Amino acid sequence: MRTTRILQARLQMDDPHNCTDVNDTLTVLEALYDALVRRGETDGFAPALATSWEASDDCREWLFHLRGDVRFHDGTALDAEAVIASLKRMARPDMGVTLGAPGVYSQYLTGAQFEAPTPGSVRIRLAEPMADLLDLLVYGYIVAPSVLDDPMARPCGTGPYIFESAGADSLGARANPDHFDGPPRHEGIEWRKVADVADRLAALERGEADVANALAFDAKPEGATAQTYLSPTTIIYLFNSAKGPLQDGRIRRALNLALDREALIADVLGGAGAPLQGFLSPAHMGYLPEDEKAPRPDEVRELLREAGVGEGLTLDVDCPTSLPNEAQALTAAVATQLAPYGVILNVRIHEDREAYAHRVRRSEIADMCVFDSSPLSTFRVLCEKIDSRVQGSWWLGYANREVEALIDKARVTGDDLAREKIFQDCHRLLRDDPPWLFVYNHLRRVALRGSHPDWRMRRDGVLDVRSLPQFGGVADG
Structure with a gap:
């Protein structure tokens, strides 16, 4: 069997119903499992286990039409009841765990009703409307009912690859010849953890691997196609808007206008970043480019003077080591x-x-703290971090009634273009009254053995093994 070998910095087989935005984990999950929908090539969503879907006018009720003749890797048939079993597990408050924050999915699925009008269709009636439900379900993997009690012990989905083995620093899977998209391009996939970036590059250049991810920003490996892509995870400082000086929006605005982000990227990242001018990255729905970039020293000084701290201000900052x-x-x-x-x-x-993440979740921070914002879903960012009525895991006292009114409007706006305009309005308002100190997005580097000029990394920064071109000439071992 010809095995395609992928080298990455981290390797972890996670519970498919935990909420993760770690691309090194998602590349494995995306190979073994399918969700109802998948991300489109450039934007939007495409059919996966559901061939089509429709939502009610208020986006509270969704109906998904399932593919026929799909089987899990254990041979059992996929039907509506199997899908519902996974959705119910996702909705449990002890699931959807991400670093420091349990129950991510339950925030949106608690109180939902899951029904099977026919063996080939699933209806979801949400407790609250959510026009962006697909952004949640895109990583909502459907697991074989036979392993739902412990999917980590024996991973079993419907994906294009079937789990075979797991070692301390490797995971292996073989092609699923009966996948609904047809036989995969690669007979087998092996993911290997190679922690050192130089070792990943050297192995690729020696022909011992087909893909190496998270390379140095300036890496130009011989005999390979290298590509730079933007990680949608934004690097930020969360402001404590509940107490202290950063309750004052003028100070929060001044700090954002003071930063020279291009200089930070050059000095700290060696150029491997893109300036973040608002709460959304260019990969998010609703992103708006900035017309006039910071730093703007005169405005900074005037805002600080108006806030009564023109003579000086000391801020306590919490900072992790990773x-x-x-x-x-x-x-x-x-x-x-x-x-x-x-x-x-x-x-x-x-x-x-x-422990640091738990401190942030409990709002036990000083004036500001280094953090990130990882969901590619604009709606999730707004709900989990900014909406004062929700007071989600990463909310730190910020409130903006205009933004919250727009969130309510977005909930029930099914038209993508109209909802994007709503999110653009949120982006504009949150630049003027920022909840965070916006810093940058990382730029990442990936390389594929051989010449593949037409291949592109997926827009969520996840290495999709389904899209990888065929490789030849490297033996297993």
């Missing part, structure tokens, strides 16, 4: 840029990243 890994260097660089305005950062370092 995720992002450059957090300490970034905070030092931000402190250097803010110092000329009389803004001093008093930094507190946190080495336990999981």
Whole structure:
């Protein structure tokens, strides 16, 4: 069997119903499982286990029409009841766990009714309207009922690849010849964890791997096609808007106008980033490019003067040592840029990243903290981090009634173009009254052995093995 080998920095087989935005994990899950829908080539959503769907006018009720003749890897048939079993598991408050925040999916699916009008259709009646439901279900993998009690012990889905083996630093899968999209291009897939970026590059150049992800930004491997792509995870500082000086929107706005993001990217990332000018990245629905970029020193000083801190301001900042890994260097660089305005950062370092995430979730932070925002769903970002009525896991006291009215409008706006306009209005309002300090997105580098000029990384930054071209000439081993 010819095995296509993928090298990546991390390797983890996660529960398919946990909520993760880690691309190294999603590439494995996307190979083994299917969801009702998948992301489109350039935008929107495409059929997967559902061939079509429709929503009620208020986007509260959704009907999905399933493919026929689909079987799980254990040979059992996929039908509406099997789909509903996975959806109900997703909706449990103990599922959907991401770092520091349990129950991500249950925020949207609690109180939902799941019905099977026919063996080939599934109806979801939501407790609250959600026009962006597909953005939630795109990673809602359907698991064989036979393993639902412990899908980690024996992964079993309907995906194009069938789980075969797992070692300390490798995972293996073989092609599913009966997949509804037809036989996969690759007989087998092997993911290997190679932690050192130089080792990943060297193995690719030696012909020992077909794909190497997360390479150095300037990597130009011999005999390979390298591509740079934007990670939709935004690097930010969450502001404590519940207490302290950052309750004042003028100060929050001033800090955003003070940053020279291009300089931060050059100094901290060696150029491997894209400036973030608002709460959305260019990959998100509703993104608007900035006409006049920061820094704008005169406006900064005027805003600080109006807020009564023109003579100086000290802010306490919580900073982890990882995720992002450059957090300490970034905070030092931000402190250097803010110092000329009389803004001093008093930094507190946190080495336990999981404990740090729990502190943020419990709102146990000082004035601001280094963090990120990973959902590609604009609606999820607004609900989980910004809407004061929801007070989600990462909400820190911010409130904007105009934005919340737009969130309510977006909930029931099924037309994609109209909803995008609503999110653009949110983006504009949240630039003027920012809940966070916007910094940048990372630029990542991936390389494929051989010449593949037409291949593109998926827009969510996930390496989709279904799209990989065929490789030849490397033996297993």
